[in-house]
Amino acid sequence: QPKTPTRDDGEFRDYSHSEISRDVATIKNSVVMHLTATFLRTPANIDSGQAYLASAFSVRDRLLQRWNLTNEYHDKIGAKRVYYMSLEFLIGRTFDNALLALGLREEYSKVLGDVGFCLEDIIDEERDAALGNGGLGRLAACYVDSMACSNYPGWGYGLRYKYGMFQQQILNGYQVEAPDCWLDSPNPWEFPRPDVTYPVKFYGHLVRDPQSEHRFKWESNVVYDAMAFDVPVPGYGTTNVGNIRLWSCKTNTLFDLNKFNSGDYQGATGGQVAAQILTDVLYPNDNTSEGKELRLRQEYLFCSATMQDILARFRKTNRPLSDLPDMAAIQLNDTHPTLAVPELLRILIDDEGLSWDEAWEITTRTFAFTNHTILPEAMEKWPVPMLDKILPRHMGIIYDINLFFLQTVEKQFPGDRELLRKISIIEESNPQQVRMAFLACVGSHKVNGVAAIHSDIIKQTIFKDFVRIQGEAKFINKTNGVSPRRWMNECNPDMSALLTEVVGDRSWVNDLTKLNQLEDRISDAGFRERWWAAKQKNKERLAEYILTTTGIKVSAHALFDVQVKRIHEYKRQLMNIFSVIYRYYQLKQMSPEQREQELHRVVIFAGKAASGYWVAKQVIKLINSVAEVINADDEIGDVLKVVFIPDYSVTAAEYIIPASDISQHISTAGTEASGTSNMKFVLNGGIILGTVDGANIEIGEEVGEEQIFFFGCLAHEVEDFRHYLRFNQPKPDAALQTAFDMIQRNTFGDAQLFQPLIDAIMRGGDVYLLSVDFPSYIQAHKAVEEAYRNHDEWVTKSILSVARMSKFSSDRSIQEYAEEVWNIEPQPVLNCGL
Numbered sequence: 001q002p003k004t005p006t007r008d009d010g011e012f013r014d015y016s017h018s019e020i021s022r023d024v025a026t027i028k029n030s031v032v033m034h035l036t037a038t039f040l041r042t043p044a045n046i047d048s049g050q051a052y053l054a055s056a057f058s059v060r061d062r063l064l065q066r067w068n069l070t071n072e073y074h075d076k077i078g079a080k081r082v083y084y085m086s087l088e089f090l091i092g093r094t095f096d097n098a099l100l101a102l103g104l105r106e107e108y109s110k111v112l113g114d115v116g117f118c119l120e121d122i123i124d125e126e127r128d129a130a131l132g133n134g135g136l137g138r139l140a141a142c143y144v145d146s147m148a149c150s151n152y153p154g155w156g157y158g159l160r161y162k163y164g165m166f167q168q169q170i171l172n173g174y175q176v177e178a179p180d181c182w183l184d185s186p187n188p189w190e191f192p193r194p195d196v197t198y199p200v201k202f203y204g205h206l207v208r209d210p211q212s213e214h215r216f217k218w219e220s221n222v223v224y225d226a227m228a229f230d231v232p233v234p235g236y237g238t239t240n241v242g243n244i245r246l247w248s249c250k251t252n253t254l255f256d257l258n259k260f261n262s263g264d265y266q267g268a269t270g271g272q273v274a275a276q277i278l279t280d281v282l283y284p285n286d287n288t289s290e291g292k293e294l295r296l297r298q299e300y301l302f303c304s305a306t307m308q309d310i311l312a313r314f315r316k317t318n319r320p321l322s323d324l325p326d327m328a329a330i331q332l333n334d335t336h337p338t339l340a341v342p343e344l345l346r347i348l349i350d351d352e353g354l355s356w357d358e359a360w361e362i363t364t365r366t367f368a369f370t371n372h373t374i375l376p377e378a379m380e381k382w383p384v385p386m387l388d389k390i391l392p393r394h395m396g397i398i399y400d401i402n403l404f405f406l407q408t409v410e411k412q413f414p415g416d417r418e419l420l421r422k423i424s425i426i427e428e429s430n431p432q433q434v435r436m437a438f439l440a441c442v443g444s445h446k447v448n449g450v451a452a453i454h455s456d457i458i459k460q461t462i463f464k465d466f467v468r469i470q471g472e473a474k475f476i477n478k479t480n481g482v483s484p485r486r487w488m489n490e491c492n493p494d495m496s497a498l499l500t501e502v503v504g505d506r507s508w509v510n511d512l513t514k515l516n517q518l519e520d521r522i523s524d525a526g527f528r529e530r531w532w533a534a535k536q537k538n539k540e541r542l543a544e545y546i547l548t549t550t551g552i553k554v555s556a557h558a559l560f561d562v563q564v565k566r567i568h569e570y571k572r573q574l575m576n577i578f579s580v581i582y583r584y585y586q587l588k589q590m591s592p593e594q595r596e597q598e599l600h601r602v603v604i605f606a607g608k609a610a611s612g613y614w615v616a617k618q619v620i621k622l623i624n625s626v627a628e629v630i631n632a633d634d635e636i637g638d639v640l641k642v643v644f645i646p647d648y649s650v651t652a653a654e655y656i657i658p659a660s661d662i663s664q665h666i667s668t669a670g671t672e673a674s675g676t677s678n679m680k681f682v683l684n685g686g687i688i689l690g691t692v693d694g695a696n697i698e699i700g701e702e703v704g705e706e707q708i709f710f711f712g713c714l715a716h717e718v719e720d721f722r723h724y725l726r727f728n729q730p731k732p733d734a735a736l737q738t739a740f741d742m743i744q745r746n747t748f749g750d751a752q753l754f755q756p757l758i759d760a761i762m763r764g765g766d767v768y769l770l771s772v773d774f775p776s777y778i779q780a781h782k783a784v785e786e787a788y789r790n791h792d793e794w795v796t797k798s799i800l801s802v803a804r805m806s807k808f809s810s811d812r813s814i815q816e817y818a819e820e821v822w823n824i825e826p827q828p829v830l831n832c833g834l
């Protein structure tokens with residue numbers, strides 16, 4: 001056990017000279033310093049953009065000190081670290097998050113107020129870091145937040161995309177993509193580290209080692225450089241600062257001297273321009289794999305640079321390589337970083353001279369793998385010829401992994417050729433394909449799903465045979481969670497103030513179990529009133545946001561019914577809009593007097609479609625066409641409004657989620673691995689209308705069945721329905737048929753545009769079972785309306801839900817990973833007053 005250094009330890013650097021000052025005058029000085037010295041402005045002549053940058057840089061100075069302290073401390077005590085490898089980190093904004101973590105929000109508000117700015121406006125100047133698509137990328141960001149807050153030594157590793165998630169514009173009802181040039185203005189939240197740069201090879205060929213015929217050397221002239229950028233992750237209520245290390249690609253053949261000397265200046269830097277492309281843009285697919293060669297090269301650049309970096313850090317400990325699993329745990333966030341497995345083997349065998357068995361032992365003890373989906377179109381497979389061309393040595397290593405694996409299985413189950421075919425890492429298709437989920441599974445000591453139902457399903461489907469071969473214990477569940485810092489304390493200040501009042505202090509921010517004290521207030525009339533006032537204020541804030549982003553005026557007194565997430569057929573936004581159409585039809589049948597008696601509702605959609613996903617884009621068009629007709633119908637007025645908020649993002653979610661009364665999580669049972677926004681909505685006092693799927697199930701278990709509206713068929717029934725619908729016409733009920741009819745009568749514009757969406761159901765086998773679930777979906781909507789009309793009952797549901805959500809803090813998830821997968825412990829850095 002290494003000795004824990006203390007403040008008196010002469011070797012340990014004394015940081016007391018750099019304590020964070022809370023003194024407003026000192027803060028003001030540091031802001032003015034950045035304004036004048038970093039940005040060459042004067043305080044008398046700045047706009048809010050410059051005020052943001054100067055403030056952000058002064059906050060960053062404070063984080064830097066803690067960042068150094070944290071890493072120096074963890075090095076010093078020889079702490080084991082976890083490395084969370086993810087091609088996506090959907091971070092969003094950092095300024096407000098950092099202010100809250102450091103406890104400096106009031107102070108900066110004062111400083112900015114003194115020079116004529118309002119903190120909220122300054123916060124609004126920051127652009128999102130949108131280096132991810134949706135749930136998977138946001139989960140990674142919540143997890144590094146929790147690691148920092150819970151003092152676990154750990155880093156995220158990712159790519160620094162020059163263009164993040166595209167910006168979505170809506171033109172004539174259609175999604176149009178615009179590039180996300182988030183780095184056009186200075187980014188205060190990254191630290192370039194030109195000294196941390198690694199070469200990454202591609203292509204080339206193998207040469208046999210003359211000394212030993214079983215050993216290979218990989219030679220190639222195509223070498224890129226990956227350079228590190230560090231993004232600090234402020235921990236709330238702790239001195240620890242986490243880190244996300246992002247790689248940016250450049251060429252290392254800087255100059256073609258021949259061309260340069262012969263006067264071809266442009267051509268001389270050609271290599272550099274081409275190399276940039278590798279980390280230029282995030283692939284905008286969520287739950288689908290595009291299979292492009294550029295993506296494979298992106299993945300490998302990421303894996304190689306990360307493994308080199310982790311090993312470089314390990315070598316500084318002077319411990320033997322066999323100790324690597326005692327110093328590093330590596331989590332693979334889906335299959336996207338799986339090439340790290342053969343890359344580590346390659347380094348250990350080819351560069352370090354270890355035997356296969358030694359290298360294999362180290363590798364499998366180091367890696368663990370999280371699966372996030374069972375959708376077939378999301379399963380990564382790479383053609384063997386492509387891998388062989390780009391990474392010949394890795395292809396050979398993958399063949400060897402497969403060979404040794406199949407040999408052990410053959411010993412265990414002699415003569416079962418069918419079993420070998422099913423579990424082979426190489427799929428015998430034409431061309432052959434590498435099944436990345438199988439490679440990740442074989443290369444890891446633990447495999448987990450992201451919610452109880454999902455972890456069960458993967459054990460019964462894709463990993464069924466692996467459970468039989470490798471044992472039950474390897475396959476575990478780690479239900480997702482969300483950060484209470486961002487998804488309550490930051491995005492819902494009014495409700496947070498109430499929580500703080502009930503708990504007595506802000507300790508709930510790092511310990512959600514404290515919220516169970518809310519149950520004591522359930523019959524406190526004054527408290528209930530203020531609870532509702534907080535929700536109401538959030539709804540008014542969202543109404544304002546809707547007005548500025550869409551020009552649509554909605555009443556904050558209506559029920560806010562929200563579905564915001566990536567647009568995907570399995571998430572069934574189409575079923576939602578069909579029900580809206582049916583609702584519109586019903587309202588049109590009523591007399592004006594009758595209509596006014598109806599519950600007023602605002603149906604809110606937001607979400608991006610992958611740029612190549614035509615059906616999803618047509619769904620967006622349908623939603624906007626329906627919205628246009630209904631919102632313009634004077635007979636309908638405020639009884640029903642439909643809104644599509646463009647450019648859904650982390651920041652948009654921070655406005656939308658706290659304002660929902662009801663939110664929809666209505667995937668076909670068994671298709672949504674977990675969902676994480678469902679947790680955010682309930683944490684913010686909203687109620688779920690959802691299917692018996694993903695984490696909805698566990699949320700229902702925690703908050704109680706009265707607090708959630710379930711509908712639809714169950715996961716184990718899906719297969720039979722699908723089978724039936726492959727051979728039989730779907731039978732839409734009268735309500736769904738009414739929606740079809742209205743579309744086909746050109747109520748929402750040219751019916752031709754939307755016929756393919758109806759055909760997918762009526763002729764395409766209705767794969768996502770809209771016709772099956774529609775009747776119970778309409779029933780569930782009725783139940784929601786009834787419950788909402790009983791205001792007292794609804795407020796009770798809202799308060800009880802929040803009180804019982806502690807399970808869904810990402811702090812709980814991270815603690816489980818730390819204890820059951822990573823074998824790491826919290827290491828709070830010594831309190832030196834920072």
Ligand code: Z57
Binds near residue numbers: 137288373378
């Ligand atoms: C993605 O966002 C998710 C899974 C994937 O395989 C890919 Br690719 C992207 C999502 C799931 O769809 C959600 O159900 C889940 O909550 C989230 O990952 C985090 O686990």
